[in-house]
Amino acid sequence: MALRLKSQWHKEDSERTLEEIGGAIAFNAWRLGVDKAVNLHSKQFAYRDDAQRLAVIVEYLIFQALAVERMLFESITDEQRRELVTALVLKLADHYEENSRTLLGEGDYRASFIETFNLRASEYAEFGYTDEGPTYPFLRHLGYEIQQAMGESQVNRWVIDQVIDSDAPELLKQLTRVVKNLFD
Template sequence: MALRLKSQWHKEESERSLEEIGGAIAFNAWRLGVDKAINLHSQHFAYRDDAQRLAVVAEYLIFQALAVERMLYESITDEQRRELVTAMVLKLADHYEENSQSLLGAGDYRTSFIETFNQRAGEYAEFGYTDEGPTYPFLRHLGYEIQQAMGDSQVNRWVIDQVMDSDAPELLKQLTRTVKNLFS
């Protein structure tokens, strides 16, 4: 079943702030990240527990935030991009914390999400992103981080291939359409 995303504003004539756009992208990114984590399970990759599943969702969220930053590189100014991505990451951190507390109990999951985002931002900065989308190393890094989050079990051995060949391209297609629609 296809995932339905909310990528249209109710009152299209209203001007939206970058914070509002970042929040809307984050809402859809959360849904996409969870959908792809569920898809991995349906493809017979195994999670040990909910913490592991949330770690995978976090990697998809971080990947999406960094992809949005690259998508908009030539469309808006550096300051606007920074404002939008910051708003998006903070909203993603809120979603992550709320769901982590619901599944895992009390804790400061928001801080760990933001710290992981900052670490990954430095790592992904080494990889290219073209008009056609992320380069092979950009995608492979996502697959690698998801494999690390899922552990080295024999069952999860080929998760990098699943992420690179199927899940990430589909996610990017939906994310790109969402970003384009929210900016139009």
């Protein structure tokens, strides 16, 4: 079944703030991250528990936030991009905290998400992103971080290949459409 994303505004002629656009992207990014985590399971990759599944979702969320930042590099100003990405990341942190509390109990999940985002942002900064999308090292880093989150068991040995060859390209295709539609 295809994932339904919400990338159209109800009142199309209304002006949207960057914070609203960031929130809408975050809503869709959360759905895409969950969908890709579920897809890994359907491809026979194994999660030990909900915490591990959430860790994989976090990697997908961070990847998407950084991809959005790169997608918009030339179409909006640095200040606008910073405002949008900040709103996006804070909303993603809210989604992560809400779902983590439901599944794992009380904790400061929001702060750990933001800390992980900041760490990954510095790591991904070393990788290229072209008009065609992320370079191979950018994608490979996502696959590597997902493999680390899932553990390097025999069952999860080839998760990097699944992420690079299938999941990340499909995710980026959907995310690109969402971002384009929300800015139109």
